[in-house]
Amino acid sequence: MDNTFDQKVIWITGASSGLGKFMACEFAKQNGILALSARRTSELEKVLVEVKKLGGDGMVVPCDILEEQQVENAVMEIIKQYGRLDVAIANAGFGIYGRIEKITAKDWKRQLDGNVTGLAMTAKYAIPHLKISKGRMVLIGSVAAYIPNPNTGAYGASKAAVRSIGQTLQIELRGSGVSCTVIHPGFVDSDIARVDNEGILHPESKDPRPKNLMWPTDKAAKVMVAAIAKRRKSYVFTGHGKFLAFIGQHFPVLARWMIGKLG
Template identity: 50%
Template sequence: MMADVFKDKVVWITGGGSGIGAALAREFGVQGARVVVSGRRMEPLEEVVAALESDGAEAIALGCDVTRVGDIESTVTAIAERFGGLDVAVANAGFSVGGRLEALNASEWRRQFDTNVTGAAMTLRYALPHLYASKGRAVVMGSVAGTLGIPGNAAYCASKFAVRGMAQALSAELAGSGVSCTLLQPGFVHSDINRVDNQNQVHEEWEDRRPAQLMWPADKAAREMLKAIASRKREAVITGHGKVATFLAYHTPGLTQTVLAKAGERLRPKHHHEE
């Protein structure tokens, strides 16, 4: 299905040093793409690049904080100078602010939206001139949490609802341009998201307490994501439980709300809010 779709294509993945981003990088490398991974921490990015190169793929790592527009601009410029263009831009960088709405302060809300929403929007904004030239693919990392309001995760859910609306608007704006926009909506996938605090700092020692029985390996999720990107789907829900949850949210919203209310914050527990 994906034979030669991504061969020699230039793919940029923000937040590419771990979790879904790193898994996507590996899968694009398997498909023959030239891969650029970016993020705030160079060490994990360089580890991803080393693994890709050991498998024969061409890859580079670039430092980029998506909350800084200057970083995004310089990253896109560096990609264009190195490879001559860009074919796929994956706005994957993001994290989760946890806590009940009454416990979160304004700075935590701003930090959540600066990364997950504005960061994604600016990633695509500066990638688009190159995607127009290549008739490429814009990819936005959403979440099943962009359809379900999960207790204890109001800020994260709100950011992913916003990302979903942004992706739908962008798809309409791109109509007829030859550029596609794919919104990916994963459910529970192995990643570091529950090891990142409300200040967007990683704590390797923290336990991921999401439901283990529902968790998908990142490489499995990445393979499904590549299929959606290759076929230029507008939206793709990843994981079986994610598909069930979004179906129920659309078709039985009252029942879904009742179940979520009873489940409380156990469905996706986070470490306690810290001032």
């Protein structure tokens, strides 16, 4: 078994469900020490129980990434408890959906505050401690950063910003010993498409994404942790995600035509 993260202190935002939860479990299998952040404390406690069952350890650090002071306080709590930080994963995020002509300024602000500013603040407060440990900064993007997609313009714009932030950090952190990995998942089984523009989960809602292209969350978490271990600069997955990202980068006219045909 890989032991890259044995006794490493790993902070994950958005750790109460989905990719954050399953990444925590993967790190736990390597005896990692998890600092779990999100708004839902009760759900974080459940994840911590799973982490300990799998051989890891950790603590719950409630944090709303929309509040800068809470982000700073979360890092301070982790350092107070463990004295170090080895990996920081800016995973918390959500999607605002609707055609650009329909999305309100309030929607845009919430989308960018969460997926861009919250992520940037996570990096801001983690990096000074990662420089001490020669650690890993991880940003969770999306294949949406590479391709246009009707009704997800705000989300795509936010993830394009994540990609740009990652590329900038890779230059700014050069020589510091800190790596910055930006991960761009394709379709992964999660609740993101069942959360409305006000942040309310509707578990009964149908996920509009194609089921045949959806990866199980545990499978996705495994490849993400492997990419973080290797300090990859950019990692795109699933198979369809890699294809769409390639087309979007190198054949943008074809990408627009394809997405238009898919609706």
